[in-house]
Amino acid sequence: MKPKTNQSNQKTRQRTALILKRLEQSIPDADTALAYETPFQLLIATILSAQCTDVRVNQVTPKLFKTFPGPKDFIQGDPELVIELIRSTGFFNNKAKNIIAASRQLIELHDGKVPENLEDLVSLPGVGRKTANVVLGTAFGRPSVVVDTHVRRVSNRLGLSKSSDPEKIEHDLMCLLPEKKWTSGAHRLLLHGRYTCKARKPMCDQCVLADLCPSVA
Ligand code: SF4
Structure with a gap:
């Protein structure tokens, strides 16, 4: 269930919606790469x-x-x-x-x-x-936000969360993302971090979020 929040920063919400849209275009497949049947x-x-x-x-x-x-x-x-x-x-x-x-x-x-x-x-x-x-x-298809090291870094750089605590970041993203996009949205942030917004050398010159990112180099 979407948490109640007073973090109703309209601008961040609008920017998050644009970020999601861009990531949906650049990373169409947000399924896990892990093979499983059950x-x-x-x-x-x-x-x-x-x-x-x-x-x-x-x-x-x-x-x-x-x-x-x-x-x-x-x-x-x-x-x-x-x-x-x-x-x-x-x-x-x-x-x-x-x-x-x-x-x-x-x-x-x-x-x-x-x-x-x-x-x-x-x-x-x-x-x-x-x-x-x-x-x-x-x-199980239950909306959930996975926060790993990539999601944490990308969320911080994009200004979606100021926290370094995964649980707090999870909560911040749940407030900013529509519930039906929690799972796919967080997974796209993860993939963006893995392949573009890398820890040591973020590839800002090739990043589809550059104009939306406060940390662009
Ligand atoms: S502009 Fe740079 S720092 Fe910002 S999300 Fe893209 S790669 Fe990361």
Whole structure:
């Protein structure tokens, strides 16, 4: 539900609407690049994507999901095999531990299903607000704003949020974006940050938002 706000800065709202429109033209496809068939698979793929590229995760998950199709398979299977299959995504010991513990919690508390609310999702081991919002927005189609390092940087540079706190940025974007565009809008900001508004060298001379950006160099 859209939060109530007194941050009714009309100019920022109008500028945000223009930013969204431009990004919709420059990035027509705002779907996740992670390959998945079920909410559970997206949950696991998103856990694996921490500190790893989507391309690498997609190389790993076909064999992983074939070997371990659901949460029951992860808790009954060999943890060493899980580690082996996800090794190339980095931080494999922690990721394997979290995937198995999250699978156990899904079986014990949620009938083996991925819950469709933020509170239950963030209570799963290895699942933070960002991962939970990915699952809610992408797998369940519930409007949600994912704030990662790219969204944080781009939101700050574009003057959509002054905060460095992801939760506050999430709230600021929820106030500025129409609810039906929370998921796609935040994902477009993410992709814009990944490919154009890069951390070290933002490509302002090629940026479609240059005339709308207070940080243009
Ligand atoms: S103009 Fe530069 S700083 Fe602003 S959004 Fe574009 S790339 Fe980023």
